[in-house]
Each structure stands twice: as structure tokens, then as C-alpha cells.
Amino acid sequence: MRWLAFVIMTYVAIGLQLGVARQMSIDGVIPNLPLVPVVFIAMYAPRSQAMLAAFVIGTVQDLLTLQPPGLYALGYALAAGLLGSPNGSSHRAHAVKLFGGALVVGFMSAGLIYLHGMLYPAGTPGRGPEGVLRAIRVPTSQLFSQAIYTAILTPLILSPLSRMRGWIAFAPSRRRMDDD
Amino acid sequence: MVLAAASAFVFPAYTSPNRPRLEGVFAPVSVPSGAIAGRLRNRFFPLPAADARQAAELQLENALLRSELDYLSDQVARLIELNRDRERMGQVRHLCSAVPVEGADSSGVRQTLSIRGSADGLRPGLAALYPQGIVGQVETVGLAGFRIRLVTDPGFRVLGRFRRVMQADGEGVSSELLQLPPAVVEGVGRNAMVVRTLPRADLEGVLKIGDAVTLADNTWDEALQGQRIGRVVAIGTLPNAPLTAEIRIEPEAILTQLRDVLVVNRPQPVIRVDQPKG
Numbered sequence: 001m002r003w004l005a006f007v008i009m010t011y012v013a014i015g016l017q018l019g020v021a022r023q024m025s026i027d028g029v030i031p032n033l034p035l036v037p038v039v040f041i042a043m044y045a046p047r048s049q050a051m052l053a054a055f056v057i058g059t060v061q062d063l064l065t066l067q068p069p070g071l072y073a074l075g076y077a078l079a080a081g082l083l084g085s086p087n088g089s090s091h092r093a094h095a096v097k098l099f100g101g102a103l104v105v106g107f108m109s110a111g112l113i114y115l116h117g118m119l120y121p122a123g124t125p126g127r128g129p130e131g132v133l134r135a136i137r138v139p140t141s142q143l144f145s146q147a148i149y150t151a152i153l154t155p156l157i158l159s160p161l162s163r164m165r166g167w168i169a170f171a172p173s174r175r176r177m178d179d180d
Numbered sequence: 181m182v183l184a185a186a187s188a189f190v191f192p193a194y195t196s197p198n199r200p201r202l203e204g205v206f207a208p209v210s211v212p213s214g215a216i217a218g219r220l221r222n223r224f225f226p227l228p229a230a231d232a233r234q235a236a237e238l239q240l241e242n243a244l245l246r247s248e249l250d251y252l253s254d255q256v257a258r259l260i261e262l263n264r265d266r267e268r269m270g271q272v273r274h275l276c277s278a279v280p281v282e283g284a285d286s287s288g289v290r291q292t293l294s295i296r297g298s299a300d301g302l303r304p305g306l307a308a309l310y311p312q313g314i315v316g317q318v319e320t321v322g323l324a325g326f327r328i329r330l331v332t333d334p335g336f337r338v339l340g341r342f343r344r345v346m347q348a349d350g351e352g353v354s355s356e357l358l359q360l361p362p363a364v365v366e367g368v369g370r371n372a373m374v375v376r377t378l379p380r381a382d383l384e385g386v387l388k389i390g391d392a393v394t395l396a397d398n399t400w401d402e403a404l405q406g407q408r409i410g411r412v413v414a415i416g417t418l419p420n421a422p423l424t425a426e427i428r429i430e431p432e433a434i435l436t437q438l439r440d441v442l443v444v445n446r447p448q449p450v451i452r453v454d455q456p457k458g
Binding site (some may be wrong): 035061128129130131 | 282284285286287288289290292294316319327333334335336337339349362363364366367368370371372376377378424434436437438439
């Protein structure tokens with residue numbers, strides 16, 4: 001894989017998430033745009049490369065959020081490992097497959113955030129002047145709505161981008177070893 | 181000849197100022213002949229133009245200047261509007277520094293704003309405002325900027341009181357504090373907050389949709405007490421505690437879409453009152 005192209009793609013995706021995504025909110029639900037390159041790489045790159053790349057994207061996203069660091073890195077890497085194939089794929093993925101892949105990545109990272117929220121809620125239980133304060137967690141509906149919203153956007157973004165998969169130079173590990 | 185020499189070399193200070201004005205005498209000849217000569221000269225020996233550019237270049241410059249004028253007019257109108265918004269904040273405005281918002285939280289589920297720029301004089305805990313009220317607090321400060329946690333972020337807690345703005349005919353606008361105790365306002369994401377500590381019965385006939393929630397938290401700066409946090413949009417009950425009310429509150433704007441905020445980072449002026457002697 002051409003790592004420079006990957007860096008550019010990651011940079012653009014994260015930048016768009018910080019600046020543009022908040023303007024795309026529907027009823028308070030904001031898409032998770034860095035998930036799109038994760039799906040892209042997971043669909044075409046060999047599993048080992050996909051997991052590493054997804055981990056890097058998640059790490060960068062973790063650095064720019066109030067969420068505890070490591071959540072997105074772990075979620076994306078696990079999802080990329082689940083989605084990817086050992087040697088990658090050279091066939092252009094269908095839109096339905098892209099949608100499904102985005103759902104898998106989105107639900108896995110949402111599930112991880114939900115699980116973390118159960119153990120470490122954003123607002124801890126306590127006592128206020130008038131009564132008990134319950135634990136406050138990121139709303140489950142928001143997490144999974146975000147995953148669905150992003151999954152809907154993913155085929156729209158990736159279908160034309162799939163033509164550029166050669167630019168990323170996804171190459172199966174076995175072929176690269178033969179070239180050496 | 182002697183007189184001429186003397187007038188020129190000996191007494192010029194006396195003779196020069198006292199010369200008679202005879203130009204008008206020759207005007208019937210000098211004026212028309214001069215006009216004709218000028219036209220002939222301009223026709224056959226025209227002066228070079230001060231601006232020798234081609235018409236196309238001048239047209240392009242005019243188009244650019246018109247575009248620049250439109251842009252500057254729009255900027256002036258925006259600044260007038262912005263200043264009018266900030267004037268509504270009253271005295272608190274003078275305690276604040278305006279900072280542009282770079283972006284929101286990268287997760288999309290947490291509610292924060294990232295601010296790029298110098299973080300000199302900033303520290304975690306400083307309040308952030310916008311013309312319609314409180315935005316949140318500075319959460320982290322770094323080398324290249326800082327992050328503000330919004331009041332709507334899950335887990336953000338602040339004490340508030342309920343107020344109602346009333347307008348009586350001929351008496352102007354007044355703000356009445358409702359007979360309810362201070363309550364913990366908690367952020368729950370999606371640009372919303374809730375109050376979940378008041379009994380449902382206490383709200384009957386007291387709280388209405390549209391009532392305001394204002395800051396009443398001693399851990400915040402004294403100058404900010406009374407700043408608006410949001411307004412009541414729904415009153416219900418907790419699913420597993422029917423006797424406890426769940427009051428949903430929303431800010432006046434979608435906080436994640438703000439383009440700039442005001443950080444309270446200037447010290448309040450200290451007014452010293454000297455005690456009378458004796």
C-alpha cells in the first residue's frame with residue numbers, strides 16, 4: 001500500500017470530520033467520516049495492512065476527541081480484521097457491500113464505546129442538592145444512529161473512490177513477496 | 181539706455197512691482213490664436229496618456245474592484261451584526277476574548293469545540309460564552325490551541341435556576357425567578373440537557389415550556405451568575421421513577437455549529453472602597 005496516499009486520505013477524512021461533519025447533523029446525529037477510509041482500506045487491503053491502517057486512523061481520531069484514547073483505534077482495528085481478507089481484494093466492491101461493511105465498522109466501534117460507557121460513564125453517579133444524580137452516558141440511540149448515518153454515506157463516497165484503489169496500490173502480501 | 185540699465189540693475193525692487201497690467205489689451209488676438217494652436221498641437225502631437233493600459237486590462241481591474249467592494253460591504257454588514265449581538269451581553273462582554281472555532285469533536289458523539297491559536301492566559305475551567313448565553317468550559321489547553329467542553333456534552337453538570345421572562349403592557353420586560361430550588365443541569369448530548377432531580381409535583385403550575393434556565397453555580401465566576409444556559413423544551417417523567425420529573429433543556433443555538441465563542445479570560449476590575457478615617 002502506498003502509505004503517502006494513505007496519509008493524505010486520513011488527513012482529509014479527519015479534517016472533514018472536524019470541520020464539515022458538524023454541519024451535516026440531522027437531529028443532533030453527526031456522521032463519522034474517518035470510518036469511510038477504514039472501510040475503504042478494509043475492503044481492498046490485505047488484512048494485516050488494513051488492521052494497521054485502521055489502527056492509525058483510529059489513533060488520530062482518538063487524539064482529537066474527548067473520548068478516552070484507544071477506543072476508536074481498537075474498534076477500527078478489530079472491525080478491519082473482521083472485514084478484511086488475508087490477501088485483500090482487487091474486485092470493485094458493490095455499494096451494498098460497502099454499506100454492510102460500514103455498518104459492521106460503525107456498530108463495532110459504537111458497541112465498544114457503549115461498553116466503555118457502561119464501565120466508565122461520562123457523568124458519574126453522585127448526589128446533587130435536590131437528589132441523586134444518575135450516571136450519564138453517551139446516548140445509545142446516538143451511537144447507533146451515527147453508525148447508520150455513516151453507513152448510508154459510505155457507498156456514496158466510496159463508489160467513485162473505488163476507482164482510485166489503484167492509487168492506494170493495494171497489493172496482496174503474496175504478490176509483493178514475489179516481486180521482491 | 182541708462183534708464184533701462186538702472187531699472188534693471190539698480191532699482192529692480194522698485195520698478196518690478198509697479199509695472200502696469202497690459203495683458204488684457206492683446207486678448208482679442210491672443211485668446212483665439214492660442215485656442216487654435218492648442219487644437220492643432222493635440223491633434224498632431226498628442227501628449228502620452230498617464231494610464232497606457234489596454235481597455236481589456238482596465239475592464240478586468242474594474243471587475244476585481246467591484247468584487248472587492250461587494251466583499252467588503254458584506255464584511256462590514258457582518259461586523260455590524262456581530263457587534264450588535266455582542267452588545268446584548270452587556271458588561272460581561274468586556275471580560276471576554278473572542279476566539280474562532282476550528283472544529284468540533286472528532287467523534288461526533290461528544291460535544292466539544294476545538295479552538296486553534298494561542299492559549300496564553302488560558303487554563304482549564306474558564307467559561308466560554310456566546311451572545312445567547314453559556315457555551316461551556318475550557319477543558320484542555322495545548323500548545324496549538326485548546327478545547328472547550330460544551331454544556332450539552334454527556335456528563336457536563338452545572339447548577340441552574342429557572343426564570344420566566346414576562347412582558348407587561350406599558351411596563352417593559354421583566355425576568356422572574358421561579359419558586360423552584362437550584363437544580364443540576366446535566367448534558368446528555370445531541371445539543372440537549374436535562375434536569376432529573378426535581379419532583380414532578382413541585383413543577384405543577386410553576387414551570388412551563390419556554391422558561392429559561394440560568395446559571396446559579398458558585399463554582400463559576402460571580403460575573404457569570406444569571407447567564408442563560410438554555411430554555412425548557414419538554415417536561416416529562418423518568419421512565420423508572422414516575423414521581424421524578426425529567427425536564428429537557430436546549431440552548432438557543434446548536435452549539436457545535438458556532439463559528440466563534442467568547443472566553444472569559446480577563447480579570448474583573450477591582451473596585452476599592454476606602455474606609456473613612458476616624
